[in-house]
Structure formats: structure tokens, C-alpha cells
Amino acid sequence: MLSTDDEGGFMSRLADDFEAAQLALGADTLTEASKVLDDPMSTHAEVRYTLLRLTECLTDALRIAQSRGLRLSVPESSEDEEDDEADDSSVQPAEASA
Secondary structure (H helix, E strand, O other): OOOOOOOOOHHHHHHHHHHHHHHHHHHHHHHHHHHHHOOOOOHHHHHHHHHHHHHHHHHHHHHHHHHHHHHHOOOOOOHHHHHHHHHOOOOOOHHHHH
């Protein structure tokens, strides 16, 4: 069975390279989509095609984020950090700026 658990292993490097290519394609697609959406003369078909490509790229980016999240360990927070977060959440924006 092949595994990507070994950070320096072949499969891990291959997965990282594939993820990088997907994210780069997403960035390129976003740049092109901005051009289409900024042009008031873009046709319905162009806008629809652009949305389809952006949806594909977003799906890839979410899959990558989920995959990376599964590989990362989530540190357990201490009670002090939880208390600090609870105190911060009770402050209203007007109170914070005063």
C-alpha cells in the first residue's frame, strides 16, 4: 500500500507537487475570471464558463485544505486560552474601540 504519511517520501512529494499545480491553476483561473467579470460586454456563456472553472478550482482548494487538515495535529488548548477567548467574545465593537 502506498502512503503519503512519510513527509520526504515519493508519494508525499508527488502529492505536494500536484497540490501546488492545482493551486497555481486556481490562481490563474481567478485572474482570468476577474477579467471576464470586469468586462461588462462579457456574454452569458463566458460568465457561465468562468463560474464553472472557478467552481472546479474551489473544489480542488477545499480538497487540499481538508487533506492537509487531516495530516495536521490539532493542539489541545489550555483552560487559560479558553477563558481568554470567552472574555474576548463578550466585548462589543463599541466597547473595544472606547
